[in-house]
Amino acid sequence: MSVTPLASVPATRPAPAFRGRIGQDARSGHYAVPRRYRLHLSPTCPDGLRIAVAHSLLGLDDVCPVTSLGVVPDCPDGGHSALRPLYEASVHRYTGAAVGPVLSDDWSGRIVSTHAPDITRDLSRHFGGGTTALYPRGAESEIEAVERLCARGIEQAAQRAGTAGVGPGERDAALAELLETLGALERWLVGREFLIREQVTGADVDLWVTLVQLDTVHRHHLDAAAVHRIADHPLLWAYARRLAAHPAFGGHLDLDGIARRHHSRCRGLEAAGSAVQILDWATHTAQVH
Template sequence: MSVTPLAHVPTHPAPRFRGRIGRDARSGHYAVPRRYRLHLTPACADGLRIAVVHGLLGLDDVCPVTCLDPVPDCPDGGHSALRPLYEASAHRYTGAAVAPVLSDDWSGRIVSTHAADITRDLAGHFGGGRPALYPCGAESETEAVERMCAQGIERAAQRAGSAGADESERAAGLEQLLDSLGSLERWLDGRAYLIRDHLTAADVELWVALVQLDTVHRHHLDAAAVQRVAGHPTLWAYARRLTAHPAFGTHLDLDGIARRHHAHCRGLEAAGAAVQILDWAAHTGRPA
């Protein structure tokens, strides 16, 4: 998949911990079933990505998951349940104890808080005999999709709905968002998946970006903008089809996403909040 590179605009704080799972005992954090544990909430985008990858790989018995409340219970946006892990991992740690976290049950310390590294390590070291979510030779395509989702969808949607931006900046954000969606619409025409003939991590990235677009960013767009976003039938049919897949739909916590959004959002709600693009709950078969 060919995607024009976009200037990097960070949308999240830099991860505090970026350890990696290695291949053997000499690497320190080597791959052993049930050594590692995930701490996450699928109500946040990174947590949802990891949960779906974990589900696609069938790792319930290999890497247990501790689910956290969708809304952090600390004033700094952290989770009190994660504070002991952070304090054990960094002397006199004073930052927020944020999720997601991959921890090492052997040492009681954090391996990584970097979502992209976590999913790659789960797939690379525990994915033998399972779906190839990061297929060999598709690295640049996967990274292009990640950039487009982060910048062309998430960041652009934030700009388009920013209450503090002027009209020209919001319009530029909307046009960038629509350009990205249009490119994906054309690319998916006649294709079941993004970069291969089977599900990959690129599909997880795009599905999560579309979930966030409809359940979070839409609330700050006007109705006309949402109608234009919705005017990509192939793209939204793709999202609907993936939602019906158990590894995707079972992790979609719509109530948790709404609670998290309302707890953290300081923007103004716009008319687009009333124009839902997909009835996500209907396609998961679970109540909203």
């Protein structure tokens, strides 16, 4: 798998409501001060899980505290009532959904960012300082390419392959794209423990969460034959299993919560693939919970 050509793949996640950044000095508006910022997240949300894993890898419990959100959003619009005061303090007469994850500024009581990639990068760059460099110098383009690959080649492809009401040709094309992406990752992982460096990086966090979603959410809308083909990538799923055994990864995996969140939001039809679990996540994470 070559990460360089992937730089041309367009980003697919929706534009976030807030894109403030933590900077080095006062001119940025949000300069780096320990215990100034707070995370509001639920690990049952994919972006919340990404941030939670990164936060643990960086050891930031004392530097940037976490306020846990409910497993399932409690507002009809998909937002969290606990976040409503932050949104209303940040935008006059805010009428949208108060969604997580959120990085807030305890000094002002306002939101800094709701954009997960920016949040993890800023936490790593300005508060990491330890042995774990999630965004090592020179690796940014590779990590961004992996993020785009996960979003388009796995998340969106799996979503399209499991969407009811679309033609078989479109579903087959989406499944082919998904399998092509998984095959490229399988070949890339030959002889590798991690994705792009000799230690865990942000690319591993993003891919691992994407694989969790593929097995715990997307497969429920695929047929059994498709799920068996997805599972037929032993190096890739062994990689996911190894990371699940790491406390920073598996320690945040709430399988029951993910299922509850999925069922509360999903209006799709369950397919035969629902009965074909790829990994026994509970067993692999039992020792880290």
